[in-house]
Amino acid sequence: MNALTIIYDAKILIVDDNLANVALLEAILEEEDYGAVFSTTDPRDVLPLYRQHQFDLILLDIRMPWLSGIEVLNLLREEIVNDYVPVIVLTAQTDMETREQALTAGAKDFITKPFEDWEVLLRIQNMLETRMYYMRQVDRANNLEQEVRKRTEEIRLTQLETVRRLGVAGEFRDNETGAHVLRMSHICSMLAKKLGLSETYCEMILYASSMHDVGKIGVRDAVLLKQGKLDDEEWKLMKRHPQIGAQIIGNQRSELMTLAREIALNHHEKWDGNGYPCGLGGDEIPVSARIAAISDVFDALTSQRPYKEAWSIEKAVALISEESGRHFDPAIVEIFIDNIDEIIEIKERYVD
Numbered sequence: 372m373n374a375l376t377i378i379y380d381a382k383i384l385i386v387d388d389n390l391a392n393v394a395l396l397e398a399i400l401e402e403e404d405y406g407a408v409f410s411t412t413d414p415r416d417v418l419p420l421y422r423q424h425q426f427d428l429i430l431l432d433i434r435m436p437w438l439s440g441i442e443v444l445n446l447l448r449e450e451i452v453n454d455y456v457p458v459i460v461l462t463a464q465t466d467m468e469t470r471e472q473a474l475t476a477g478a479k480d481f482i483t484k485p486f487e488d489w490e491v492l493l494r495i496q497n498m499l500e501t502r503m504y505y506m507r508q509v510d511r512a513n514n515l516e517q518e519v520r521k522r523t524e525e526i527r528l529t530q531l532e533t534v535r536r537l538g539v540a541g542e543f544r545d546n547e548t549g550a551h552v553l554r555m556s557h558i559c560s561m562l563a564k565k566l567g568l569s570e571t572y573c574e575m576i577l578y579a580s581s582m583h584d585v586g587k588i589g590v591r592d593a594v595l596l597k598q599g600k601l602d603d604e605e606w607k608l609m610k611r612h613p614q615i616g617a618q619i620i621g622n623q624r625s626e627l628m629t630l631a632r633e634i635a636l637n638h639h640e641k642w643d644g645n646g647y648p649c650g651l652g653g654d655e656i657p658v659s660a661r662i663a664a665i666s667d668v669f670d671a672l673t674s675q676r677p678y679k680e681a682w683s684i685e686k687a688v689a690l691i692s693e694e695s696g697r698h699f700d701p702a703i704v705e706i707f708i709d710n711i712d713e714i715i716e717i718k719e720r721y722v723d
Contacts, residue, residue, distance in 0.1 A: 378499045379403075381427035385410040386417055386443065387461060388435040392484075396430060399488050400495075414438040418446055426456060427502055428495060431478070433462040433469060444476035455505040457498040461486075531578045534631060551670055553721040556580045558666040558714055559659075565706045566658070579631035580663045583638045586616025610647050613639055630659055638663040643697045661700040665691060665707055668698075673718065684715060 383405060385396045393410045400408045411420060414435045420426075429447070433440035440460060447458065460473045463484040470481065479501075480494055560577035568576075587595055590612050594605045601609060616635030620628055637651065637660030644652030669691060675681040682690075688711060695704040707714070 382407040384426045384429045387432040429458045448477045534578045550721045550723045552581045554670045555666045557717045562662045582631040586612035589615035633657045634663045641698045665699050
């Protein structure tokens with residue numbers, strides 16, 4: 372749509388208690404082919420009319436009964452917050468005080484009565500052109516903002532999927548399945564929600580927890596895939612996987628990657644301080660790792676592997692209950708048991 376079409380299609384409101392002035396302005400605008408001209412002789416109608424039609428330009432008299440033009444401008448200023456609607460004041464008053472009041476209240480231009488047709492038309496066209504350029508800039512800014520949001524979301528989703536894929540890679544190294552990662556991470560997210568943590572945190576832990584065992588990538592096959600019991604030296608090597616995982620993830624600025632590193636490093640710590648690699652205990656262990664620990668152990672116990680049969684839900688829950696205050700945070704154990712039905716639903720949703 373070209374500029375002239377936009378200008379001549381603009382919605383214009385004439386506000387003047389003098390019917391002759393209104394008729395004159397209507398005739399001038401219609402002669403010039405403006406096609407959306409509205410008018411009122413009652414200034415009390417301006418706000419309801421604006422709410423209905425969202426005018427592009429208002430021609431406003433100053434001296435009127437019920438409400439002055441200045442009062443109407445003040446009402447419009449409260450109503451129109453994030454838009455540019457030019458108001459041209461029509462007045463026979465040329466004193467500086469009136470002009471200052473009108474400009475302060477939001478008027479953009481003046482037309483002094485009596486006026487010439489050409490002057491009215493030029494001032495209207497100038498104001499409408501200004502509004503048109505303003506609206507184009509708003510559209511450009513909105514389009515740019517939408518594009519930035521779209522690209523940001525694409526980057527976020529790519530990052531999340533990369534995190535998840537890397538987590539799955541760590542599980543496959545250990546003869547686990549990608550479904551274990553899904554179950555464990557969804558249980559983490561559910562427990563975080565039940566703990567009252569923020570929606571953003573619950574989404575982050577959903578993805579970050581999938582990298583809890585990424586450090587297994589750095590454990591040699593002879594140890595990681597051994598069918599029998601590990602000897603002391605092999606067990607020392609296996610216990611290094613949390614630190615290897617933290618090194619793989621690195622120190623990142625990203626909140627998601629920071630949380631992933633936190634979980635990878637600390638998910639084998641125990642509430643009583645007898646875990647590894649740092650021997651942290653109680654609240655020293657980040658809540659993310661405490662959540663991940665119980666989620667990981669439960670799913671590992673209740674899943675069948677080449678080297679073991681799956682435990683029953685009842686047997687696994689009984690062990691977790693026994694380990695409350697030793698391996699696991701008692702508060703999280705309580706929430707876990709209270710929501711076991713929802714946890715079972717997650718297990719059934721993501722089967723091996």
